[in-house]
Amino acid sequence: MDRQEELLYWLWLCNMEGVGHRTIDMLLGQYKHPRQLYQAKESELSCWLKGRKLTQFLKSRDMDRIKRLMERLAKQNVRFLHRQHEDYPNSLRHLEDAPFGIYVRGALPPKGARSIAIVGARQADEYGCSVASYFARELSNKGICVISGLAHGVDSAAHKGAIEASGYTLGILGCGINICYPKENASLFRAVEKQGGILSEYGLNVPPKAGLFPLRNRLIAAMADGILVTQARERSGSLITVDQGLEQGKDIFSVPGRIGDALSEGCNSLIQSGAKLVTGVWDILEEWGWEKKIEQKILNHSDITLVNIEKMVYSVLGFEAKYIDIIIEETGLSVAQLLPVLIELEQRKLIRQPRPNYYCVCV
Amino acid sequence: MYSKVLSGTVHGVDGCHINVEADVSNGLPVFDMVGYLGAEVREAKERVRTALRNSGFSLPARHITVNLSPANLHKEGSTFDLAIAVAILSAMEMIPPNAVEEYVILGELSLNGEVRPVNGVLPMLSYAQKQGVKKAIVPASNALEGAVLSGIEVYGAMNLSEVVRHLSNEKDMEKPWEPVRINVGQLFTAGADTEADFSEVTGQTFAKRGLEIAAAGFHNLLMVGPPGAGKSMLAQCIPSILPALTLDESIEITKIYSVKGLLKEQQALITSRPFRSPHHTLSSAALSGGGGIPVPGEMSLAHNGVLFLDELPEFKREALEVMRQPLEDKRLTLSRVHASYTFPADFMLVAAMNPCPCGYYPDRRRCHCSESMIRRYLTKVSQPLLDRIDLCVEITSVPVEQLRQRAREETSEQIQKRVAMAHERQRKRYIKEGILFNSQLSVSQLERYCSLSSEEGAFLLDAVKQYQFSARAYHRILRVARTIADLAGEQRILKEHLCEAIAYHNANLKYWNVE
Structure with missing residues (x-):
């Protein structure tokens, strides 16, 4: 049996409507190989399958349909990898409910490279996003792959950080491989595909559904060596990823937040229950055997030469985006005095405006 | 006898003149009104007839024709009542015909002969003033509106008999009819x-x-x-x-x-x-x-x-x-x-x-x-x-x-x-430009009044590139910067003014961080 034919059988296995993962797992236990399952007689199958399930199963055995599907995948530059394929990621093989097949656009993570999953709230604030992209960028610089879920907020920031540092980044979807969800991230999707890869266990045109995302999170946890949570509420989807990661024995890192900050409650309680508190990339690198060379701070104020008034303005800014009114109040400058300083600092790329007239420092 | 009285109406927010002509002649006793009239102008016939009677004037049993010209302009509103009444009385020679010549007359009549307020007195009088009319009779409660105009005497009329007395030159010793005056400076x-x-x-x-x-x-x-x-x-x-x-x-x-x-x-x-x-x-x-x-x-x-x-x-x-x-x-x-x-x-x-x-x-x-x-x-x-x-x-x-x-x-x-x-x-x-504010500057005027030095010009161009401003946005920033410079009392637009103008120019959805 040649490889192409084998691929078709596996693709059939993954595109069977009305027959669940567990049923297929059980059938595969009986028949060993999808081809044998495909060729099984109806009378034999009736021992295992009953009623509707059986008719659905029989209906799905249509090789023409599978061949057409394969062509469509090829047209959209999607690779299909099944469990026994040599490119199928090893880290997924260990998963108890590993997908029978996965769809990939772009490249898979280089073999042997370490990888970190950076996850967090979709509705993160400037702090959560800045920190996510900072870690992504710095870890990418060390050759670590950044994995995330291509959602809004922290996920997007993490991917962007890795892309900025020209590192490998993998986005794992909770919907069909060709569906861009959320739509606003279309340009990010293209960038991630170009500079890394996109992976999904769902085939073409599977719409995003709430139930699929926790399943996607188990893949994120499985593909990564460690999971970093930058900002998460008490009840957040990111914590599902962490739970999955703990079951799979991954390292859990968490960025602390202020107490009483609803957006960081999840992170803080992770730290309480034993996740490693991280304040910089070295806290992660150390864990993975990098030797710490120099004490490095995220923000190094003393390195930058600024005149007095600029220093004063720079010193009141932090990770969190501050509205110009607050800056006026804290520095005591007038609008007319303050703005030239802010624009000067922005042009020197020391600070940035995530939103108009909100300023935060660049990290 | 024939007579003519000047009245007015509004077109948009500008006034224009309407001539009210009346003719009383022998024939069947009919009261005819012509001149492309709207419903409320046609109803004036009944108001004028009753108001005249209740003011002590009876219409003779003769053929009365009233024409509002120009006849091709559709006429609406109740502004013409008083002018129609005066024109008829003048045609009946109860008012000396030359007495009404220099007046523009506006006002609605009620059945008892009172003069009621109308809308648009100021635009109508402002037009009359430009046309060189010297005197105006308007409803008493609208008289102040007209009084702010210079070069036109405005009389406020309470009722029809008062108007007739005044036009017939009968002196009322107790209450002489004086044009309304107002101190414009005091208003402000x-x-x-x-x-x-x-x-x-x-x-x-x-x-x-x-x-x-x-x-x-x-x-x-x-x-x-x-x-x-x-x-x-x-x-x-x-x-x-x-x-x-x-x-x-x-x-x-x-x-x-x-x-x-x-x-x-x-x-x-x-x-x-x-x-x-x-x-x-x-x-x-x-x-x-x-x-x-x-x-x-x-x-x-x-x-x-x-x-x-x-x-x-x-x-x-x-x-x-x-x-x-x-x-x-x-x-x-x-x-x-x-x-x-x-x-x-x-x-x-x-x-x-x-x-x-x-x-x-x-x-x-x-x-x-x-x-x-x-x-x-x-x-x-x-x-x-x-x-x-x-x-x-x-x-x-x-x-x-x-x-x-x-x-x-x-x-x-x-x-x-x-x-x-x-x-x-x-x-x-x-x-010399006929404008009052920086926001009214046209693009060509911008070049004249908002020129930048080379350093400031380069700074603004950099900002345009950095924030991807459109040409329209560029001009708006210049106008705002001009105002900021004016507030600071500066002749020229400086860099700090541009900085401020840029910070205030953010009404761009793309910029809302919602991609």
């Missing part, structure tokens, strides 16, 4: 009677400065902020810092209010800039003006003043889009089958909105709106409309504790002084 000294003051608003330094710039240069402004942060409160304060009206501006505004019948009784002029804040259920016709014979809408009523639209995204899309042309042209043309009408609409648009459906974005601790919900909400306001807004400020909520322990804030009076100075500078500079 009263000042704006606004209750809201900027000292009542705590914090919001950036927003207040934005409002100051907007008021000084008459720039359009958008306020974005969570509910309860003080957007409406700040807007209410705007009238207290606007530059004072000139007499010409004041007459322009009063004309519009006169046509719409919005002047209070015995009010001569509108002496403070209008502040209109229509509710968001308003229709596009109410905003632009409308009707078979169009009357001015909110945009014209806000002429030379402020049009405040609270909860901007809640307005009907088509109502908002109606504002596009007037925001550029400063006037509005409505076309009807029989004629087209032009209304002035040079207003300062102040709009307020929430940044998302719940109102708390970007405070993610409180706002749970999804990115697509926010985007949908923001795009309710179209890009072309946003392009016409010069300044955008965000209002953030001030914690309640801070409200109690703040130092003294600047009062409206202090701000108004700076605004008035900046306004004076603009007035002097543009004295």
Whole structure:
């Protein structure tokens, strides 16, 4: 049996409507190989399958349909990898409910490279996003792959950080491989595909559904060596990823937040229950055997030469985006005095405006 | 006998003359009225007949014909009653025919002969004044409107018999008929009677400065902020810092209010800039003006003043889009089958909105709106409309504790002084251009009055590249920078003025960080 034919059988296995993962797992236990399952007689199958399930199963055995599907995948530059394929990621093989097949656009993570999953709230604030992209960028610089879920907020920031540092980044979807969800991230999707890869266990045109995302999170946890949570509420989807990661024995890192900050409650309680508190990339690198060379701070104020008034303005800014009114109040400058300083600092790329007239420092 | 009396009507917000001719001749006893008349003008026949009888004049049993010319112009309204009555009496030779020649006569009659107020007295008299008419008889309660015009004597009439007595030169010794006089200067000294003051608003330094710039240069402004942060409160304060009206501006505004019948009784002029804040259920016709014979809408009523639209995204899309042309042209043309009408609409648009459906974005601790919900909400306001807004400020909520322990804030009076100075500078500079504010500068005028030195020019070009501003945005920034320089008392636009203008120019959706 040649490889192409084998691929078709596996693709059939993954595109069977009305027959669940567990049923297929059980059938595969009986028949060993999808081809044998495909060729099984109806009378034999009736021992295992009953009623509707059986008719659905029989209906799905249509090789023409599978061949057409394969062509469509090829047209959209999607690779299909099944469990026994040599490119199928090893880290997924260990998963108890590993997908029978996965769809990939772009490249898979280089073999042997370490990888970190950076996850967090979709509705993160400037702090959560800045920190996510900072870690992504710095870890990418060390050759670590950044994995995330291509959602809004922290996920997007993490991917962007890795892309900025020209590192490998993998986005794992909770919907069909060709569906861009959320739509606003279309340009990010293209960038991630170009500079890394996109992976999904769902085939073409599977719409995003709430139930699929926790399943996607188990893949994120499985593909990564460690999971970093930058900002998460008490009840957040990111914590599902962490739970999955703990079951799979991954390292859990968490960025602390202020107490009483609803957006960081999840992170803080992770730290309480034993996740490693991280304040910089070295806290992660150390864990993975990098030797710490120099004490490095995220923000190094003393390195930058600024005149007095600029220093004063720079010193009141932090990770969190501050509205110009607050800056006026804290520095005591007038609008007319303050703005030239802010624009000067922005042009020197020391600070940035995530939103108009909100300023935060660049990290 | 034949006689002719001059009366008037309004077309848009301008007056025009109507000749009322009357002829009394032998024949069947009929009262005929001709001249393309609307229903209310045809009804004048009954009012005039009864008013004459109740004032002690009886119509003779002869053929009476009344013609309102020009006969091709459709006539509406009740302005002609008094003129018709006078014309008939004159034709009956109860008033010396030459006595009415130098008058323009306006007013509605009630059945007992009283003269009732009408709309549009000021535009009609203003037209008459330009045509060289020397005297006018108008309803007593409208007399003050006309009195502000120089070169025309305005008499206020209480009833028909009084008018007849006056025209027949009968002296009433007890109550001589004098033209109404008014001291225009005194009207303006009263000042704006606004209750809201900027000292009542705590914090919001950036927003207040934005409002100051907007008021000084008459720039359009958008306020974005969570509910309860003080957007409406700040807007209410705007009238207290606007530059004072000139007499010409004041007459322009009063004309519009006169046509719409919005002047209070015995009010001569509108002496403070209008502040209109229509509710968001308003229709596009109410905003632009409308009707078979169009009357001015909110945009014209806000002429030379402020049009405040609270909860901007809640307005009907088509109502908002109606504002596009007037925001550029400063006037509005409505076309009807029989004629087209032009209304002035040079207003300062102040709009307020929430940044998302719940109102708390970007405070993610409180706002749970999804990115697509926010985007949908923001795009309710179209890009072309946003392009016409010069300044955008965000209002953030001030914690309640801070409200109690703040130092003294600047009062409206202090701000108004700076605004008035900046306004004076603009007035002097543009004295030959026929404009009053920086926001009215055309692109060619921009080159003349807002030239930049090479260093500042390079700085602005860099900023244009960095923030991807459009050409329109570039011009808007220059206009705002000019106003900021005027506020600072500088002849030239400096870098700091440009910086500030750029910071206030953010009304760009792309820039809202919602990709």
